[in-house]
Amino acid sequence: MLFGISLFAHFAGLSLWIGALLFSTIVFILVKSHVNGTNEIRELAQRIARIAMRISHLGAFLVLISGVYMILDLNIKDKPFWLSIMEKGGGSVIIISIILTGIVGSRTIRRMSNLEDRSVKISGFVRSSALSLVLIAAVLFIVSMKY
Structure with missing residues (x-):
């Protein structure tokens, strides 16, 4: 019974984690200019980044x-x-x-909150989210090859 609840939490956390990272990556690619x-x-971009970070960190913590x-x-x-691989990787x-x-996102949010600075670059946040997505996909690919 407890294993089933834990498996549900694992998949729900994985969905939250991937979904929030994917959403924030796509949105920031579209609004970068x-x-x-x-x-x-x-x-709006600052709020999206904050919410996406909270949701993705919550999902990652649930998965862990x-x-x-x-x-x-x-x-x-x-x-x-x-x-x-699933355990260590x-x-x-x-x-x-x-x-x-967390580090790159908080820097980006801090820069966006400074309204006088007109040269905010969000490419670091997009790159870190995309890198996380690629690493997640790599682990999922290796784990799914067990069958």
Whole structure:
């Protein structure tokens, strides 16, 4: 019963994590040239970045906690390759993603909040989100090859 709840939390967290990163990446690619325009667009971009970071970090944390619980619950001594990649690679990707998007995202938000600065670059935030998505896809690809 608890394993099923943990598996649900794992998939829900993965959906939140990927969805928030993908949404913020696509939105910021589309508004990249307009973010230095009016203050309303900057405020909207700032809100989107804050909300996307909160949701993606919450999802990543859910994936990490539920994944650790499920691996400990399995109690397997000789883990197969896919489980080892999911455990080590997935955990590393989660930590890297949280740290990278957190640092770059907070810098971008801080720069956008300075209304006098008209040269805000959001490409770092887009790159960090896209890199996180590529790393997540790599782990998902390796894990899905178990069948």
